[in-house]
Each structure stands twice: as C-alpha cells, then as structure tokens.
Amino acid sequence: MEISEIKNRLSLSEVLHHYNLQPKNNMLKCFHHEDKKPSMQVNLEKNFYKCHSCGKTGDVIQFIEDFENLDKHNAILKAQSLIGSEVPTMIKPKIENKSQSDTVFLEKIFKTFRKGIYNSNPAKEYAEKRNLKVALGENKEGLEIGFNSGQFHHGERKDEELIKKSLEAGLLIDKGILGRTGEKAFGIFANKCLIFPLRNKENEIVSFYGRSIFENKEAKHFYLRNRSGIYPAYPKKETKKLILTEAIIDCASLLQIRQIKENYSLISCFGTNGLNEEILQAIKELKNLEEIIFCFDNDKAGKTAVEKYANQLLMVNYKLLITNVELPNKDINETLQLHSEEIFLELLENRKDIFLSNENKKIIVTEAEPRAEPKNNIDFLKQKNLLQELNKLIEKAGIIGEENSRLLLFLITISYLNKSPLHGIVQGSSGSGKTHIISRIADLMPQEDVLRFTRITESSLYNWGEFDLFQKIIIIEDLDGLKEDALYALREFISNQVLRSSVTIKDKKGNNKSSHKIVKGQFSSLSATTKGELYEDNMNRSFIIAINESEEQTEKIISYQNRRNAGEIDRNEQEKAIGFIQKLVRNLKHYEVVNPYATQIQLPNNVKNKRRLNEMFQSTIKQITLLHQYQREISSSSSSKGGEQYLVTEIEDVENAVEILFESIILKIDELDGSLRQFFEKLKKAFTDNHFTRFDAMGITGFKKTQLQFYLNELVRLEYLKQIGFANKGFKYKVSYSDNIQKVRKDLKEAFTKQLEELKLNATEHKRTPNGSETNAKAQPMTI
Incomplete structure (x- = not known):
C-alpha cells in the first residue's frame, strides 16, 4: 500500500482513538517533552498535529512513529494494521541501543534518586501510605525505589557533562529561558516523584517511571522520553x-x-x-x-x-x-x-x-488430539465456498443454530467499514437468546471498534466527539429501555450518519454563547427487542431478524450447554476461532461495488416500505461482494480521479443475498412480527377448529402468563383470534383467520428462483454471443 493511500484512508481521529487519547478542545499533552498543560494541537479535519511548545509537527504516520517510538518502516506497518491491511504479526519497537556509558549514567542518577527518598520525609510518608516498603539503609529486602527532589543536577551545576547527558536522556528539558540567577533554567523530568527503574535484557537501567507524590489529576505519571525496558x-x-x-x-x-x-x-x-x-x-x-x-x-x-x-x-x-x-x-x-x-x-x-x-x-489437549490449525486469513477469504466455511467458523466460535440469521448479522456488523453501513434488530420473546446472539456476533469483531450499551439516554448520542462514532459497531442490548428522544436520535444517525445540534457553551470569559456541534456516525448497529411492533420507524431502517424459538433450536442450544458444562467443548478452540475471524475482518479492504444485475431482480410488491428494503437488499449484495473481494474482479473507473478501483458483483452474490435475506423479507411482508408469527403457527397447528383457553395455549407454547397474555391480546386486536366469553369466567379463544404464510413463502421462493434462472440464462447467452449487445447482457426487470 502506498504511503499516500495510507494517509487518505487513516484519519488522525482513528489513531487517537486507538491509543485511547481524547483531545480536549483539540488539544493534547505533548509526549515529546514534559507538558503540564496541553500544548499539542490536533487538527482532525486536516489530519495533522503541532505542538506550540516544542514545535513538533507531523501527519498520522509521524504521530505513530513518535508515540510508539518506532522507525519509519514499522510506523507505516502499524498504520496499515490500523486500516486493516495484512501486516506482520510483530512490529518491533525502535529500542535505542544505549551505550554502556548511557546505562552507567542512568545507574548513577538512580543512585542519587535512592539517596533522595532516604532524605525526603514527604516521599517516605507517601510510600508508607501506599504500603510500599522501600529499601533504606541496611534494609535490603525493600523495594528498589528512588525519589526525584528536582535537585540532582544542582550540586554539580558547573559539570557541563552532567547537564549534557541529562538533556540527552530527557531528565532535563531546555526551556530556552534564564532563571532568577541569570543562569539557564531547565524543566525537570518527574519532579517530586517516586522513581522506578525500567530494565533491558541485560538487566541494565534504560528508562524511568515517575509517580507524583502529590494527588494532581493533571500530572500523576511520567515516563522518560523514548521509553523502553x-x-x-x-x-x-x-x-x-x-x-x-x-x-x-x-x-x-x-x-x-x-x-x-x-x-x-x-x-x-x-x-x-x-x-x-x-x-x-x-x-x-x-x-x-x-x-x-x-x-x-x-x-x-x-x-x-x-x-x-x-x-x-x-x-x-x-x-x-x-x-x-x-x-x-x-x-x-x-x-x-x-x-x-x-x-x-x-x-x-x-x-x-x-x-x-x-x-x-484447564482443558487438557493430549498429543493424540492435535488441534486443527485454521488456514491463512487471505487463503480463507479466497475459498470458493467462503460463506459456508465462514458460517461453520461462526458456529465454532459459539453461536449455535440460527444459520442464516447469524450470517446476516455478521454481514450487517462488518458493514461498519463501508460508507453505507447496515443495521439489524433482533426480535424475540424474553429469554429467547436475542441479546446473546448479538453479543456473540460483536465478539467476532475487532474489539477496539465495538461499543456496547445497555441503555442510551436522550441526549447522549449528541455529546460524543465529532469522530468518536466513525467506523464503529454499536450494540444495544435492550432497545425496549430507550426513550423516544433516544430512538429519534438513533433514527437520525442511521438515516443521515450525522447529528447536528445547537448547544450553549461558555467562552474564555465565562459568558454563554451558542455553538454548532456535529457528531458523525458511520457505524453499523445491532439491537435486541421483545416488542418489535413498537419501533416501526426504527424497523423501517433496519433488517429484522427473528430468533428461532422452535423446539429443534432449543434442543440444539441445550445440547451445546450440556456438552460445555461436561468439559467437551474446548474454550481455547472457541477463542481461537474468534481471534481468527477478527483477523479476517481486519483483512477486509473498502471498495466501491458495481452491481450489473441491480436492475434485473425485484422485490415483491406486497412488501412494507419497499423503497427502503430495496436499498437494504442492494446493500447486502454489495456486502457479500466485498466479503468475496479476494475472488472478485477489480476494475478501475476512468471517470473518477486516479481511476478509483471497484469490485464487480457476480450472480453468485445476488443468489447468496436472496438466500440469506429470505426470512427478513418474509417478515417485511408478514403483518405479524417474528416471535408473534411463531406463537400463532403453534396455536394454528394445535387448535385449528377448536376453542382453547390461555392455559391450553400455555401448555402448547411454553410461554408464561405475562408474555402469553400480551401475544393473545395482540392476535385478538389484529383479528387473527376471536375472544369468547367474559373475564370473570375466563376467556376462550378460537382461530378466526388462518392465513397461509407457507403459501406466501413458497410463492416468494419460486419468484426469486425464476428471476435468478433468467439472470443465469441471460449471462450465458451474452457469453455465447460474440460482441453481445447491452440488450443481450441484461434482462428486463422482473416483478414478483
């Protein structure tokens, strides 16, 4: 990857987030010198930084090089890893080979610090307060701790060699000013701090860590410049x-x-x-x-x-x-x-x-049971049956059953890397495992990109930094706990990828003034709910995935739980699968996608919110194409600057999208949400022409009183059930509308199959005909 491409694809905001650095008013403490107040300005829009104190400036690569003390080559490799490109697993830090005289100098200075703690009552009191036993005098059993009183260079003020070496080591910082005596004034590393030595392989002191003995929130911890050891x-x-x-x-x-x-x-x-x-x-x-x-x-x-x-x-x-x-x-x-x-x-x-x-x-793995090593990440992504193998790997990572749903959730989640990310709502009854599945899918992603929330307050989304939610994955464990204002903010974020708000701030003089705050949000999201019908506006913008609550799925989960508790499931293998999938995600690059079949396959007319669903359908095809990027044709656009590269969708990608999305499309057609539909189908099967009570329904479905009554009331409201009798004697129910959802499913499957067959036929005809025209290449749009 070219350096220019790295700089275009990697923002300074992402780099700061990786190092857990949060600028305040675009300012950070400079790590090149002792900085009590932030003097480094970061420009997140132009991706550069500058320290107004020491003058150090640079771009994202220079920031990584300086912050991690790497050479240029390894800084570039590190930048590539943050983008997600293939990089070596080990990036070696630029550990300076300190000469023997350097280490001897630091050893000598540390002896001075050891004397410093012996002579300082405040330092000894602080160590005692922290229950640290310092090696003082004849006490050789204590800890090797020193104290920097800030006077180590004063006794030998005329010793220019000491000053020079202290400046080189970072123990002194040249402020470029004169003190009250007319002599040079120096900043002092870790002044009034306990000093701990850091050692190299040869057990030589190569650096120091300082801990302030004063509880100053702004300056507690200090590391010597070019830290190593x-x-x-x-x-x-x-x-x-x-x-x-x-x-x-x-x-x-x-x-x-x-x-x-x-x-x-x-x-x-x-x-x-x-x-x-x-x-x-x-x-x-x-x-x-x-x-x-x-x-x-x-x-x-x-x-x-x-x-x-x-x-x-x-x-x-x-x-x-x-x-x-x-x-x-x-x-x-x-x-x-x-x-x-x-x-x-x-x-x-x-x-x-x-x-x-x-x-x-510990699970013991004997030599007779060798572990199967997964393929190389790129080799894995080049497999022809990639989706099937990936699905097996997801199951190995601990998600049992839900074959199509878990694959769709995975595709939705990794879309956070793209300009048009996807969103999913998992709907199911209480205790059905909806929160578990979205949490496990999130575990498969690079964890530095995942944000998990149990609840979101009304204004919290407006208060993030401008790029804090850029290329992130948001997991909302309970959508039911969000108030309408929070749901509104989430809808706006999903639709527009930005929140704009007018806020009141105080200027330097303490006066109130209005300001415009922007939060950009290119993120994918997964959330869980028991009451999907309450979130119509949010559901229109998201894929709906219904938890499989069948007896067969329940048996699969129980069998897995029992095997795990019996020690038959190797958790190390599971974690290994999770780590491997995380590496797969990091190896995916962003491309634009061109789908030549986009006009040739149509969604059914009776689907709700067809415009939005069609865009989501096309986005899923695009996501499947991106997942197959190591197998797809890469073309360059002559109309774009620099010939921007893009991937070309194949019929196989469209076919996979139809298969994976089929259940979600059915849910968009069906008046009943996923868990309510499963509940109703059980009732129809058991009580086609017979009356039944809520106790009969409880025995068939397994639902408890509250959830059961909610579903019965909802089916009565929608006129699928008829309620008979009076409350004081107990209601009876009868199926009043036996819709044939299976016929709807069959008709939809046949219509999609017909469209796909015509696509393949047209593609074959186009290949067979020399100089095939555009008419030969593309079939007319078909409607179900």
Missing part, C-alpha cells in the same frame, strides 16, 4: 508462571510478598493499553511458560483490557493457561492497603481460567 526486569528464562499487573505500583506491591516473588515472575504493563510489543516479545521468548495470570484493576477498563489481551496472548501460544485474579478492591495496591499480604496468596489460589466460565480448571 520492563519493570521490574525481564523475566527469567525458566519462568513457568507469569503475573501481569496493570500498573507499576501494583507490581511493586506484589514484589514485597516473599511467596509470590519466589514462585512467580512479574511484569507490569503500562496501563490498560500498555501491553506493548517489548513485553509481548519477552513473553514469546519464555519457552517453559505454562500460565499467565492477569491481576488488573477491578473496573470496566481493567476487565476489558484483560479480555482483549487474553485473546491476543492465546494467539501467541494456544497452549497457555490464562487466568485472572478477581480483586476485592479497586486495584492491587488498594487491596494491600486494606488487607494483609496473605489475602493475595488466597486470591492467587482461587484464580480462574478466563476461558472457562466460573470454573477453575
């Missing part, structure tokens, strides 16, 4: 059990416990997004490693990070046992402050396998 050190080669913590102070807290230090190796990540390539590479080199134990913060961010990194590490070595320690408090250090050290031994004893729900055991 691992805390507390690279793990020993013979390591079998490795603990990963979220923060350095958490790791230091565990290092104090003798039983843990003797039986485990420890590595600290640099926050929830801080399992970097250097740490990953160090883990890969541990040939005897058997288990990785996560001990991250007990909050949403920590749990999300554990889930993300567990899957990533499983792809590195699928034989690893990956476990999690559930903390009783916010983090390790807080737990240490509130409990005795023994609690950690108990917590480690009760750690749980991440990939086994509520069970603390």
Whole structure:
C-alpha cells in the first residue's frame, strides 16, 4: 500500500482513538517533552498535529512513529494494521541501543534518586501510605525505589557533562529561558516523584517511571522520553508462571510478598493499553511458560483490557493457561492497603481460567488430539465456498443454530467499514437468546471498534466527539429501555450518519454563547427487542431478524450447554476461532461495488416500505461482494480521479443475498412480527377448529402468563383470534383467520428462483454471443 493511500484512508481521529487519547478542545499533552498543560494541537479535519511548545509537527504516520517510538518502516506497518491491511504479526519497537556509558549514567542518577527518598520525609510518608516498603539503609529486602527532589543536577551545576547527558536522556528539558540567577533554567523530568527503574535484557537501567507524590489529576505519571525496558526486569528464562499487573505500583506491591516473588515472575504493563510489543516479545521468548495470570484493576477498563489481551496472548501460544485474579478492591495496591499480604496468596489460589466460565480448571489437549490449525486469513477469504466455511467458523466460535440469521448479522456488523453501513434488530420473546446472539456476533469483531450499551439516554448520542462514532459497531442490548428522544436520535444517525445540534457553551470569559456541534456516525448497529411492533420507524431502517424459538433450536442450544458444562467443548478452540475471524475482518479492504444485475431482480410488491428494503437488499449484495473481494474482479473507473478501483458483483452474490435475506423479507411482508408469527403457527397447528383457553395455549407454547397474555391480546386486536366469553369466567379463544404464510413463502421462493434462472440464462447467452449487445447482457426487470 502506498504511503499516500495510507494517509487518505487513516484519519488522525482513528489513531487517537486507538491509543485511547481524547483531545480536549483539540488539544493534547505533548509526549515529546514534559507538558503540564496541553500544548499539542490536533487538527482532525486536516489530519495533522503541532505542538506550540516544542514545535513538533507531523501527519498520522509521524504521530505513530513518535508515540510508539518506532522507525519509519514499522510506523507505516502499524498504520496499515490500523486500516486493516495484512501486516506482520510483530512490529518491533525502535529500542535505542544505549551505550554502556548511557546505562552507567542512568545507574548513577538512580543512585542519587535512592539517596533522595532516604532524605525526603514527604516521599517516605507517601510510600508508607501506599504500603510500599522501600529499601533504606541496611534494609535490603525493600523495594528498589528512588525519589526525584528536582535537585540532582544542582550540586554539580558547573559539570557541563552532567547537564549534557541529562538533556540527552530527557531528565532535563531546555526551556530556552534564564532563571532568577541569570543562569539557564531547565524543566525537570518527574519532579517530586517516586522513581522506578525500567530494565533491558541485560538487566541494565534504560528508562524511568515517575509517580507524583502529590494527588494532581493533571500530572500523576511520567515516563522518560523514548521509553523502553520492563519493570521490574525481564523475566527469567525458566519462568513457568507469569503475573501481569496493570500498573507499576501494583507490581511493586506484589514484589514485597516473599511467596509470590519466589514462585512467580512479574511484569507490569503500562496501563490498560500498555501491553506493548517489548513485553509481548519477552513473553514469546519464555519457552517453559505454562500460565499467565492477569491481576488488573477491578473496573470496566481493567476487565476489558484483560479480555482483549487474553485473546491476543492465546494467539501467541494456544497452549497457555490464562487466568485472572478477581480483586476485592479497586486495584492491587488498594487491596494491600486494606488487607494483609496473605489475602493475595488466597486470591492467587482461587484464580480462574478466563476461558472457562466460573470454573477453575484447564482443558487438557493430549498429543493424540492435535488441534486443527485454521488456514491463512487471505487463503480463507479466497475459498470458493467462503460463506459456508465462514458460517461453520461462526458456529465454532459459539453461536449455535440460527444459520442464516447469524450470517446476516455478521454481514450487517462488518458493514461498519463501508460508507453505507447496515443495521439489524433482533426480535424475540424474553429469554429467547436475542441479546446473546448479538453479543456473540460483536465478539467476532475487532474489539477496539465495538461499543456496547445497555441503555442510551436522550441526549447522549449528541455529546460524543465529532469522530468518536466513525467506523464503529454499536450494540444495544435492550432497545425496549430507550426513550423516544433516544430512538429519534438513533433514527437520525442511521438515516443521515450525522447529528447536528445547537448547544450553549461558555467562552474564555465565562459568558454563554451558542455553538454548532456535529457528531458523525458511520457505524453499523445491532439491537435486541421483545416488542418489535413498537419501533416501526426504527424497523423501517433496519433488517429484522427473528430468533428461532422452535423446539429443534432449543434442543440444539441445550445440547451445546450440556456438552460445555461436561468439559467437551474446548474454550481455547472457541477463542481461537474468534481471534481468527477478527483477523479476517481486519483483512477486509473498502471498495466501491458495481452491481450489473441491480436492475434485473425485484422485490415483491406486497412488501412494507419497499423503497427502503430495496436499498437494504442492494446493500447486502454489495456486502457479500466485498466479503468475496479476494475472488472478485477489480476494475478501475476512468471517470473518477486516479481511476478509483471497484469490485464487480457476480450472480453468485445476488443468489447468496436472496438466500440469506429470505426470512427478513418474509417478515417485511408478514403483518405479524417474528416471535408473534411463531406463537400463532403453534396455536394454528394445535387448535385449528377448536376453542382453547390461555392455559391450553400455555401448555402448547411454553410461554408464561405475562408474555402469553400480551401475544393473545395482540392476535385478538389484529383479528387473527376471536375472544369468547367474559373475564370473570375466563376467556376462550378460537382461530378466526388462518392465513397461509407457507403459501406466501413458497410463492416468494419460486419468484426469486425464476428471476435468478433468467439472470443465469441471460449471462450465458451474452457469453455465447460474440460482441453481445447491452440488450443481450441484461434482462428486463422482473416483478414478483
């Protein structure tokens, strides 16, 4: 991929989101120097940044290069990976080879810092408050911690070599001004901070981490420029059990416990997004490693990070046992402050396998049962029977049954990468598994692109940043919980991909003034509901997928649950399938699609909201074509600038779209929604000409009182059932309108089959006829 194409396809907004950076008024703290107040301006429209303090400026690739400390080549590879192109699995950080004199200098400085904590009562008090035992004087058992009082360069002010080396290392920052004494004034790295050393493979200090002893929300954590190294050190080669913590102070807290230090190796990540390539590479080199134990913060961010990194590490070595320690408090250090050290031994004893729900055991795979390795991602996408193989892989990832529905939901979800994304509403009765299926589909997507909501407040969609919802997947677990204003905002987003609102803000002088706020939303969405008929306007803009509530589907799910609880389902294989599908999605590129058959196949006339459904139907054909992009013809448009490339739809794509969408089209024709239709069909089968009570209906359908009565009332309202008798004696019901939905299905299937056969015949005739005219190539539009 050309660099110009990368810059066109990758926005600075996406890069900032990847690194979990959120500009405030388009400003960030500059990572090139010690920046107490944000001085780096980001222009999200023009995709460049500039620091008004140090003058550093650049584009998206330069940002990645500087932020991750990569060389240009690896920064380009990283940019490609964010777009979704095929890249090597390992991007090596640009770790500067510090000379021996550099490491000796940092060792010397750290000795100064060690003396600093010995001489500072506030530093010692802060360490004591955090229950950190510092190695002071003869106490060799304590932690290797220093304190930067900001005076390390003052005693040797005339030593220009010290100043020079401190500037080179980033310990001092040249402010370009003179102090009160007339001498040069310097900014000081991690001033008034506890200092922790980061070490390389040779166990030499190559960088520092600083933690402020003052609770300043704006400046708590500091890393030396061009950060490299691992805390507390690279793990020993013979390591079998490795603990990963979220923060350095958490790791230091565990290092104090003798039983843990003797039986485990420890590595600290640099926050929830801080399992970097250097740490990953160090883990890969541990040939005897058997288990990785996560001990991250007990909050949403920590749990999300554990889930993300567990899957990533499983792809590195699928034989690893990956476990999690559930903390009783916010983090390790807080737990240490509130409990005795023994609690950690108990917590480690009760750690749980991440990939086994509520069970603390590992599935053992013997050499006699080798795991089948999936094909290469691109090879998989080149398969002729791609949709069938993908459907099998989705089932392997844990979605049982619902063959057509799960494939349609997958196609809807991956459309978030395109300019015209799709949306789906899964409708079913309470407890039917509608939330489960959309959640599992979301698990198959790159998790950094997924946003999950249980509810959305009336104004929340208006308050996102301009590009926060750009190329995202939104999962709404319960559409029934949304108020009308939230539903309206969601409808507008789906229709126009943008929300515009007039808001009141305060200027620098504190005066109120009006402002125009824009939120752009190129996202696909999946939501679940029990009451589809209440969301007519939303349903018009979305595909409706009815949960299969048949006895056959129930038996499939129960059989799977029983096998899983019996230990017959290998969760590692399931997670491996999920990781493989996520890579497939990342390998898909965006193309425009031209469908030469778009005018030659028509939807039935009796479908509701035919205009919208037709557009959704054509979008699904386009999505299937994009999924087959490694098998389809790529053409260039002579009319577009630069000859924009596009994919050409084949008849097979149209045929697959008809098959996958068939049930959704039936739902658009049917007056009854999916679960109500299934309920009514059971009643018709059992009580064709007979009266029945609600208790009879309960025995046939299995529904409980509230849901049952709702369905009975709805069928009475629509005149499909006749209600007989009085409430005080109990109503009886009789089927009053026995529509033949099966005939509708049969007629629709035959009409589509006829159209597809004519398409194939015309295509064959066109190939047979030399210099075939446009008339030969295209059949006249057909209407059902």
